Amino acid sequence: MRTDPAWLPPAAFRAVGRRHALVRGTGPLADTVRGELARACERFGGRVVQEGTAADLVLKLTGDTDDEGYACVRAHGTTTVTASGGRGLLYGLFHVVRLGEDAFRGERAREEHRPAVALRMLDHWDNVAVHPVMGQVERGYAGGSLFWSDGRARGDLDRVRAYGRLLAACGINAVAVNNVNVHETEAHLLTDRIGEVAALADALRPYGVRTHLSVTFAAPVVLGGLPTADPLDERVRGWWAGATARVYEAIPDFGGYVVKADSEGQPGPFAYGRTHADGANLLAAALAPHGGTVHWRAFVYDHRQDWRDRTTDRARAAYDHFVPLDGDFAPNAVLQVKHGPMDFQAREPVSPLIGAMPRTRLAVEVQATQEYTGQQRHVCWLGPMWSEALRFRPDGEVSAGRLADGLVAVSNVGDDPFWTGHPLAQANLYTFGRLAWDPAADPYALLDEWIALTHPGAPARLAAGLHAVLDGSWRTYEKYTAPLGVGFMVQPGHHYGPNVDGYEYSPWGTYHFADRDGVGVDRSAATGTGYAAQYAKPWAERYESPDTCPDELLLFFHHVPYRHVLHSGKTVIQHVYDTHFEGVEETEEARRVWAGLADLVDPVRHARVAERYEEQLRCAREWRDQVNSYFLRKSGVPDERGRTVC
Ligand code: GCU
Numbered sequence: 001m002r003t004d005p006a007w008l009p010p011a012a013f014r015a016v017g018r019r020h021a022l023v024r025g026t027g028p029l030a031d032t033v034r035g036e037l038a039r040a041c042e043r044f045g046g047r048v049v050q051e052g053t054a055a056d057l058v059l060k061l062t063g064d065t066d067d068e069g070y071a072c073v074r075a076h077g078t079t080t081v082t083a084s085g086g087r088g089l090l091y092g093l094f095h096v097v098r099l100g101e102d103a104f105r106g107e108r109a110r111e112e113h114r115p116a117v118a119l120r121m122l123d124h125w126d127n128v129a130v131h132p133v134m135g136q137v138e139r140g141y142a143g144g145s146l147f148w149s150d151g152r153a154r155g156d157l158d159r160v161r162a163y164g165r166l167l168a169a170c171g172i173n174a175v176a177v178n179n180v181n182v183h184e185t186e187a188h189l190l191t192d193r194i195g196e197v198a199a200l201a202d203a204l205r206p207y208g209v210r211t212h213l214s215v216t217f218a219a220p221v222v223l224g225g226l227p228t229a230d231p232l233d234e235r236v237r238g239w240w241a242g243a244t245a246r247v248y249e250a251i252p253d254f255g256g257y258v259v260k261a262d263s264e265g266q267p268g269p270f271a272y273g274r275t276h277a278d279g280a281n282l283l284a285a286a287l288a289p290h291g292g293t294v295h296w297r298a299f300v301y302d303h304r305q306d307w308r309d310r311t312t313d314r315a316r317a318a319y320d321h322f323v324p325l326d327g328d329f330a331p332n333a334v335l336q337v338k339h340g341p342m343d344f345q346a347r348e349p350v351s352p353l354i355g356a357m358p359r360t361r362l363a364v365e366v367q368a369t370q371e372y373t374g375q376q377r378h379v380c381w382l383g384p385m386w387s388e389a390l391r392f393r394p395d396g397e398v399s400a401g402r403l404a405d406g407l408v409a410v411s412n413v414g415d416d417p418f419w420t421g422h423p424l425a426q427a428n429l430y431t432f433g434r435l436a437w438d439p440a441a442d443p444y445a446l447l448d449e450w451i452a453l454t455h456p457g458a459p460a461r462l463a464a465g466l467h468a469v470l471d472g473s474w475r476t477y478e479k480y481t482a483p484l485g486v487g488f489m490v491q492p493g494h495h496y497g498p499n500v501d502g503y504e505y506s507p508w509g510t511y512h513f514a515d516r517d518g519v520g521v522d523r524s525a526a527t528g529t530g531y532a533a534q535y536a537k538p539w540a541e542r543y544e545s546p547d548t549c550p551d552e553l554l555l556f557f558h559h560v561p562y563r564h565v566l567h568s569g570k571t572v573i574q575h576v577y578d579t580h581f582e583g584v585e586e587t588e589e590a591r592r593v594w595a596g597l598a599d600l601v602d603p604v605r606h607a608r609v610a611e612r613y614e615e616q617l618r619c620a621r622e623w624r625d626q627v628n629s630y631f632l633r634k635s636g637v638p639d640e641r642g643r644t645v646c
Helices: 011-018 028-044 086-104 158-170 184-190 194-207 234-250 276-290 314-325 383-391 423-437 443-454 460-471 472-478 535-542 551-557 572-595 603-635
Strands: 020-024 056-059 072-073 078-083 108-113 119-123 125-131 135-136 174-176 210-214 256-259 293-297 331-340 363-369 408-409
Touching: 011 028, 011 086, 020 028, 028 056, 028 194, 056 086, 072 086, 072 135, 072 194, 078 086, 086 108, 086 158, 086 443, 119 363, 119 423, 125 184, 158 194, 158 423, 184 194, 184 210, 194 210, 194 234, 234 276, 256 276, 276 293, 276 331, 314 331, 331 408, 363 383, 383 423, 383 443, 383 472, 408 423, 423 443, 423 460, 423 603, 443 460, 460 472, 460 572, 472 572, 535 551, 535 603, 551 572, 572 603
Parallel strands: 020 056, 056 078, 119 174, 119 408, 174 210, 210 256, 256 293, 293 331, 331 363, 363 408
Antiparallel strands: 072 078, 072 108, 125 135
C-alpha cells in the first residue's frame, strides 16, 4: 500500500501549482521551495519562472539568518513572501499553501508570522533493535520505526524525507531519532554508529528539521571504557568533548542531546553524588563550542515506592528535585518537563515546575503517541488538552504569551502506511506542530485547518463529520475512562484497557486510594502530601480546598466521600456513573457519524477507521462496566437513574 499523503495531498497545492512562481535566493532551503513549486506547477499547469518574468507568486530569501519568520503581502496582482532565513521561506510557502486560492485574491495587507517558541520538536521513542518487551517503538502504536529497520538506519530514506516535509508544513523544526531509554545497541549511535544518524539528518535537513540524539549518561563507561561517568571527572569531560566533536564532524548542524537520567533505571549523576545540574552541564559544556543544546528531562521520581507509604507523592518529585537547582543550569541546557506532574494521563493539572524556575530554560513535553489515551485505536484528539496546558500561567492568568523555550511531543508516527496507525491520529501531530508555532492559537480552528488540508475541497458534510468526531473526542475518552482526575486505572505494563486496581499496590506511586467511603489522593498542604502548595498563590489556594478545586481535578487533589457534591451539583459517585454511560453513548454516536461518511472517504481509509471504532466501542464498554461496577461495589451507592451496572 502506498504511503498516505496526510496533510499534504497533491491537491493541497492546486492554488500555488496554477501560478507563475518565482523564487529569489540561493541555498538548500530555497532549492527545496523551488522543488516544491516545480512539482506543483507540473501537476496543475503553472510554471516556475526566471527573474525578469512576471509572476503571481514571489518567494524572496533575503539573507542567511536563523530567523524563522516570514512576511506575506499581496499587491498589484502579486503575492510576495519575504524571509531572511531559509526556514522562514519554507514556512512562508506552506502558509500560502494553507491559504489556497485566498492567497491570490484581491489585495492582502502585509502580515508577519514568526513562531512563538524557538524549538518545536518531536521525540521518537524508537529503538534500533526490537526490544523483547516494548517492541521496536516504545509506546508506539503505528508499526515499526520510521528510521530504523533490520537493526540499522533504513537504506531507503524516501519516507524519512516525506516525514520531514510533513513536519515543515506544520512548523516542526527538530527531531530526536531514538528512545530516551537508551539500550545497549542504541548507545552506539553516539560513536561508532553516528554515520547512520548522519544519513537520517541528511534526509531531514532539506525541510529545515534538525536532528537530535538521545544518549546514555553512562556513555563514557559503556562506550569509552572509562571507570566512571562522574560529571566532574576530567577524563569524563574530555571524553564527552571528543565524542561530541566527532558528532559535529558527521552532522555539522546537529541539534544536541536528549537525556533521561536517574529515572526509571537510567543511569545518571546521582551514582557519583552529583546533581542533575552537574550532569546536564557536563553535556552542555561538550555541546557549547558547536552551538548544540542538551535537553535534560525532568521526569525523575522514585519508581520503587512502597505503596504503604502515604507520605511520598510522585506528583511532587520533579519540583522537589529540580527547583532547588534553579540558576545552576548552563545557558545551553534546557530542562524538559512533562506537561503534568505524573505521566501523560487523560487529565492532570499543569506541572508546578512550569513557571517555578525563572532562571532555567524550560521545554514542555506532551505525548502525541497515545499511551494513556487509547493507543491510536481510539479517537482522541488532544488539541484542547494541550491548548489548556499551554495557556496556563503560574501567576493565575490563563493567557497567551511565553510559557517555555521549547515544545516537545513524543511522536505518534511509525512505519504504518497512514503514519499514525489510526488515520485520525494524524490530527494530533498536525495540531501539535501548529500549537508549538503559536500556543495561543484556537485548537478548533487548527482542527479545521487540518481537515481542509487533508481533504482539499471536502464537501461540507465531510468537513462537518470529521470535525464532529474529533472535536470532543478527548472529553469523551476522559468520560469513559478516568473520572475527576484519577489516573492509572489501566492494565499494568502495556497501559491499554481498564484495571481499576492495576497499579494500586504497585511500586509506581500511582494510587487512587478508593475504599468503601471515598476516593482520591489528598494532596492538600493542610492534611495531605503538600503537593498543592508547590503552585504559586492563586493556584495553590484554589487547589487546596475541595470547595474551590475544579471538578475535573477534584480526585487528583482530594480524597472525598462518594456523596461529596461537585460544583456541577452531582455527587462524585453519580458523576462516575453518568460520565461512563455518556462516554459510551458518545462513542456510539461518533461511530455512527463516521459510518455515514463512507461515500465521501477513500475506502481503505474509511475501513481502517471504522474497524478501530469497533474496538474503541468494545473497549469503552469494558471501561464503563468495570469502573461503574467497581465503584458500586466499593460504595454500595446505587445509580440514581436505576441503570444496570454490571
Ligand atoms: C512513561 C512510559 C515509559 C517512558 C516514560 C518516559 O512512563 O510508560 O515507557 O519511558 O514515560 O517518559 O521516560
